Amino acid sequence: RALAHGEGSVRLSLDGDRVTLEAGDRQTAGQCLDHDFPDYRRLLPQTGDRRALVELADFREALETGPVRRDETGTHDLSVLRVTDDGTVVLCADGDADDPDRVAVNREFLLDALTAGARDRLVLELTAPTAPIAIRRPDDESGFSILMPVRLED
Known part of the structure; x- marks a missing residue:
């Protein structure tokens, strides 16, 4: 701490x-x-194809109250995200299964990463559905967290 x-x-x-x-x-x-040890640099995401600036309080509330899926073992809640063309992060419902840009994450891990960011706003960078997600502070591009997505089995 x-x-x-x-x-x-x-x-x-x-x-x-x-x-x-x-x-x-x-x-x-x-x-x-x-x-x-494995080469950690391979896990470091390049600048994401899709960047979104999120207001932490609003995004946290959306995650806590929005749609969730269960992982294949049925033990973890998953949030399925997509970044729109205008840079907005939206939570996908089950009806969005044909969207190729969806990224699923363990909701609890994402909430923990948002808390660790310790800012009112954070930048999410997504590149592909199975590539690490970078979570950056807007005022510190060199420091970031990574969150591994979960493969969706539709």
Whole structure:
């Protein structure tokens, strides 16, 4: 939480195979894993084909009250999004199944990402139905979150 709210300094140190993170009076440490990690840069979205500036309060309310689908296991709510030609994000209902630009996301994960953005407005960038979605702060193009979509089985 200290990182999320910018309270004080944070120190990350590496000593051999041990990594330590200190924030305020809290500390956590662990062993470095001896594994090759995937190239994270492949997950980083290029600038999205479709960008939409969303007003967070309105978008959050639409997500919380709008149409949802269940994932194939029946355990998670999915919100199905589409960015219109004028840059508006709309929530799709089940009747929009033939729309090729729909992107489905775990609704809870999207709501968490919006909260982490900590702004009144955020930019959503979508490229393809199965490509990562970038969630950016309008005043900070270099920092962003990514959210992986869920493949829809119609």
